[in-house]
Amino acid sequence: MDLDKPPARQPAQQTPEGCLVVAIRLPVRIVVLVLVVPVRMVWDALVAAGRLLRDTVLRPAGRALLWLGKVLVVWPLAALWRYVVVPVGRALAWLGKTLVVVPAVWCYRHVLTPVGHACAWLARTAGAGLAWLYAQVLAPAGVGLRAVLAWLARHLVVAPARWLHEWVLAPVGRAIVLCARGLGWLLGTLVAGIGRVLYWTTRILLVLPALALWRWVLAPAGRVLAVVGREVWDALGHAWRIAGRVSLAVGRFLAALFRWIFVEPVRWVYRAVLTPVGHVVRDTVLCPAAEAARATGRAARQALTAARESVRQARADVRRMLFGEPGKREAVVRREPSRRETRTLGSSTTALTKD
Template sequence: MDLDKPPARQPAQQPPEGCLVVAVRLPVRIVVLVLVVPVRMAWDALVVAGRFLKDTVLRPFGRALLWLGAVLVVRPLVGLWRYVVVPVGRALAWLGKVLVVVPLVWCHRHLLTPVGHALLWLARGTGAVLTWMYAHVLAPVGVGIATAAAWLARHLVVVPARWLYDWILAPVGRAIAWCARGVWRLLGLLVAGVGRVLYWVTRILLVLPAVALWRWVLAPAGRVLAVVGREVWDALGHAWRIAGRVSLAVGRFLASLFRWIFVEPVRWVYRTVLTPVGHVVRDTVLRPAAEAARAVGRATRQALTAARESVRQARADVRRMLFGEPRKREAVVRGEPSRRGTRTLGGSSTALTKD
């Protein structure tokens, strides 16, 4: 079974690098690293500032703009469409139907349709007359005229033209074609000779020097520039990665420094000073003040309730002194009757069913 397995892929071996590559790589990477580290640190600082600005300014500002747009634009437009445009459109549609469509339908049904039927009947009669005239008058006359015209054209035009073509134009054309073929061959020989001469002159004066320049000057210079460019690109990538790590380390160091210089002291002050002071203020000042305020509120509500009851009782006493005691309404029994007054199958209070 192991013999059937395909052989494992060997990693591709890189071609050996020349001395030019090794000599160019180290200086280029050093110079590029020195130039790229400040750029990468500035870029990381801009990214952090941009994220902070987006989270703290741009996003709330965008949400505020969306809310303002919804309040100032979308809702007024929706209300305008719903309560103005749609009712006006329905009213205009009803007016158009009543003032335009209904009159047009009536006019088409009671005026245009009868007139059209009458015109169609007249057209059918006129067409029948014209058809008879064409079949019995115009067609025979046209056939006679066409026959006479064909006979005249044959004997006056076709026969003389054919004789002129056979005895004059055809021999002259053959002679002109033979002369044109000779002149064309002569021109072809001249052009071929001139082309060969120009080909060899161009090859000797332009092509061979250009090939030598490309082979011995431009190609080696291009290879050198390609090696330098590839190394510069690799150096830029390597330096960008190293600068990212350097920037990350610097950022972490600054964050730790800010934390130990500002955040930790503020947190310590908050935990050890402000929190106990706040608890003391809460327990000694705020809670008693809140309890006193609640007690005052309860006393105030009770006093207001007692005052309302006193006023209500005084109004009732004044009404009783002026108008006397009010009548007591008789209680009205509503709902189902009591059990004694209900009618059942076993007993009834009617005269016909008494025992």
């Protein structure tokens, strides 16, 4: 069973740190912490103020500006587009179709198309004539002229040029090539010697001193600067975290102090003074005043109802004195039974058994 168990993970070995790193770390962290704590506290205060400003001022102002822009810009533009631009565009489209498209189509169909067909017929006729002229006249003349020009060019140009190339230009060109090769070999040898001399001079005077300077001066200085930079960066991160905790503690202390100095007294005054006083005012003043207002409202509604009923009765009396009693309506025999009566098989209320 022990052989099946996975091997335990070995702890990561830390690289040994030199005395220079240990000597630089502590003073750098102290200095950076002293410099970073005020910056972090100012940063946290600015963040809190920015959040408060965003929640209390910027968001409501943005919503108000958005609503104002919608009312002053979007809705008028939408109404302008819907009730002005679209109808005007449709009217212009109808006018353009009526005044431009329809006449243009008629002109194309009844004027341009016949003219085009006539031009095409003329072009085909002219093309046929030109084709006959080319095939019967110009082609034979061109063939004869080409043969004559070819014979003249072969005897007057090609033969002299071939003789000049074989007996004059070719020997001169070979001599020039041999001279150029010799001159190129000489220049290559000279340039190679000068290049070797310059190479060793540059290597001795520049490369070897620069290599020694890099190996014995710049590389050690770079390692020291890298160690210092890494420690400064680590110190900045460590100091920033510590400053955050310090800022959080200071903020909590200030919040507790504000709560003890302002919030708790206000809460105590609200609970111990304002709430009982409000209850007393509500029970002794507001509730009786509300009950009296409700009673007054009920009395006013009853008076209005009585006045309305009196006016209705007086209007009925005046109508009766002027026009007399209204005539009584004659009773109409209902074909359907009343709600209380029910239909039976012996009743004559259906369409088939009706008298």
